[in-house]
Amino acid sequence: MVTLKQLAEQLNVSVSTVSKALHDSDEISPDTIERVKALAKFLNYKPNKLAVSLKNSKTNTIGVIIPNILNHFFAKALFAIEQEATKHGYNIITCVSNETREKEINSLQLLSNGSVDGFIMSIAEETQIANSIDHINDIINQNVPIVLFDRVSDKISTDKVIIDDFDAAYQATKYLISEGRKHIVLISNIDELSVGKLRTNGYLEALSNTNDYKSEALVVTIKRQASIEDHIDKLFAEHKSIDGIIAIDNTSGVVALQKALKLNYNVPENLSIIGFSDENVLQFTDPKLSTISQHTLDIGKTSVELLINRLINKTSTAPITKVIKTNLQLRGTTK
Amino acid sequence: MVTLKQLAEQLNVSVSTVSKALHDSDEISPDTIERVKALAKFLNYKPNKLAVSLKNSKTNTIGVIIPNILNHFFAKALFAIEQEATKHGYNIITCVSNETREKEINSLQLLSNGSVDGFIMSIAEETQIANSIDHINDIINQNVPIVLFDRVSDKISTDKVIIDDFDAAYQATKYLISEGRKHIVLISNIDELSVGKLRTNGYLEALSNTNDYKSEALVVTIKRQASIEDHIDKLFAEHKSIDGIIAIDNTSGVVALQKALKLNYNVPENLSIIGFSDENVLQFTDPKLSTISQHTLDIGKTSVELLINRLINKTSTAPITKVIKTNLQLRGTTK
DNA sequence: CTGAAAGCGCTAACAC
DNA sequence: GTGTTAGCGCTTTCAG
DSSP states (O other): OOOHHHHHHHHTSOHHHHHHHHTTOTTSOHHHHHHHHHHHHHTTOOOOHHHHHHHHTOOOEEEEEESOTTSHHHHHHHHHHHHHHHHTTOEEEEEEOTTOHHHHHHHHHHHTTTTOSEEEEOOOHHHHHHTOOHHHHHHHHTTOOEEEESSOOTTOOSEEEEEOHHHHHHHHHHHHHHTTOSOEEEEESOTTSHHHHHHHHHHHHHHHTOTTOOSOOEEEEOOTTSOHHHHHHHHHHHOTTOOEEEEOSTTHHHHHHHHHHHTTOOTTTTOEEEEOOOGGGGGGOSSOOEEEEEOHHHHHHHHHHHHHHHHHOOSOOOOOEEEEOEEEEOOTTOO | OOOHHHHHHHHTSOHHHHHHHHTTOTTSOHHHHHHHHHHHHHTTOOOOHHHHHHHHTOOOEEEEEESOTTSHHHHHHHHHHHHHHHHTTOEEEEEEOTTOHHHHHHHHHHHTTTTOSEEEEOOOHHHHHHTOOHHHHHHHHTTOOEEEESSOOTTOOSEEEEEOHHHHHHHHHHHHHHTTOSOEEEEESOTTSHHHHHHHHHHHHHHHTOTTOOSOOEEEEOOTTSOHHHHHHHHHHHOTTOOEEEEOSSSHHHHHHHHHHHTTOOTTTTOEEEEOOOGGGGGGOSSOOEEEEEOHHHHHHHHHHHHHHHHHOOSOOOOOEEEEOEEEEOOTTOO
C-alpha cells in the first residue's frame, strides 16, 4: 500500500504537506495541491483506514449482530442495514449469534475494542429466554451505543426499533372475526420470543373483547427445532371446525396453507389464513397468502439512522423507541 | 476504553512492561505478570484492535462481497463463512453488491485500504454479463488475496471454490432419461451467470449423447426481474407433452411443482421435477421436491480455508480451484 | 527483569 | 506555504 510518506518522498515535501494537500487545505498552494493529487492518483493512494480510525477514535464501522441469517426477516433487515450504512459512509461488521447467548457475548466483546463505533442488534432466543442481558448493558455502560431491533428487552435502556406486534395480531384477528370466523387458531413457533408473546397477546385480547365470539382461544406453539408440518397435521386432525388461522412467524402460514389445500379445504371460502411473512413466499402458493407485512427495510433503515444519530450527537438524550407500522395485506387466503 | 498506558500508570511500571506481561513474556517476573493481569482483568482491559492491526499490518478481518443476501444460497454461504472465520479468529465485513458492478468496485476499493486482509466474493451478475473484471484483478495485483466462490471468471487467476455445475445437471438429466422421460425441459432464471451456462450445457450434453432420446432440447430462460410464475404457466400451456423438468435455480423448481399440482399433473407418475434448491423449501410442498443439493456450508467453509491459507503462507503458489461435489437428492418428485 | 525509544500511517497544533 | 512535532495505542528491538 502507498503511504503519505512515500508520496512525500517522491515529491520532496513533508508528510504533513501531503496530508493537507489531499484535504484541500488552504494553507497549501494550489500548485502543490495539484502535484500531490496527481501523484496520489497515479499511485492509487488510499488513506489507511486503520490509521485514520485510530487517530480519530472513530471507525465508521457498525457492528451488526443478528440471531440467524437464514431467517429471511433478518437477512432482509441486514440487507437494509448494509444499504443504509453504506449510504452514510459506514461499513458493517456482521456477526451471527446463532440464537446463543454465548456467541452474542463473544461478538460484543470482540468488537467493542475499538473495532466498531456502535452496534445494531436483535437479541438471541437463548438470551431472551434466560432474560439475562447484562452483557448488553455492560457495553452500553462503556459508552458504546447500541440500537436494538425487533427482539428487545425492557431491561435494556437504549434506542429500539420495533413493530406494533400486539396491534398487528389484534387487527388481523379482528379482521377474521369480521369475516364471520368462529374458530380462529393462532400458530406460533416463536413462542419464547418477546415478539411472539406480544403477537399472541394481541390475538387473545381481540378474541376476549369480542362479545359474540364463543370459542376458546387456541394457541398452537411449536418449538424451534420441531416440525411445523407435524404440528399442523395434528391441528387439522384434531380440530375439524377451524375456520381461521393466524400464523405469527414467517413460515408456518405457508405450511398451513399448503396442508389445508392438500386436505381440500376451500380457501378462503371455508378457511382463512393470515401469515406474518414477506413477499418472498408468495410465489410458492396459489392462492397467495394474505399477510401481516412488516416493513423490514424500514426497520433496518431506521436502526441505522438512530445509531448514526447517537454517534454524531454525543449528547445523551433519553432512549428513543420507534414503532414501525405493519400492514394487513389481504390476498387470496382471506375473503 | 482502558489503554496500556493507564494500566502502566496505575502500576508504576512502563507501558512496554505491561505489554510484555500481558503476552506472558519470560522477560517479565511472574509476580509482575500477575499484578498486571489482575489489574487488566479488573479494569476490563481489551487491546485496541485498530492499534494492533496497524502495528502488525494484519487486521484479522475478511471482506465478503456477495451479490444478493436475499438469495438463500448466498445467505447460507455467508453463514458458513462467518462461522468458519470466527473459528479461526477472523471477523468478516460484509458488503452486498446488489448484482451491480459499480457497488462491487466501490466495496473492493473501500476495503482494500487496510481494512481487510483479503476478500471472499461471488461475482455480480452485471459484472458477469459485461465480463469486465479489471477491478478484481487490480486488487489481486495489489497483493490482496481474493477467493472467488460460485460465480467465477476464467479471466481471473485466483483461488476458487465452485461446484460441478455441468456434471450436476448432466447427472440429473440422465436420471430423468433413465426414468423413461421423453420430453425434458430445463428452466433457468440464471441464464446470464457462469453457473447457469454450465448447468445448461450439462443438460444439453446429456440429451444429445443419448441415442434414443428423440425430442428437441427445450430451455426456458427467465430474466431476473421477470415473473417465474408467468413463464411456467406459459410453458405448461404450450407444451402439453412435458414429462420432466430440471430447474437450475433455487426457486423455479418449487414454483413449477406447485403449478403442476394445480394443473392436476400426477407427480411423479407422469411428470418428474428436479430443482436446484436447499432444504429450506421442502416444507413448502407436498410431495417434497427432489433436488440437486449443493453443499453450501462446505463451499463457505472451503473459501475461508483457502483464503486463510493464502494469508498465512505468503508464498505465491499457483491458484487452487476446489470443486465441491453436489448430490442428487431424490424425494417425492421423481420416481 | 524493566524501561526507553522507534515506528505502524495518519492528523493537527504549532512553529518558521 | 511548508515543515516540525506530538500523539492515537500498540509492539518490539535495544539498553540498562
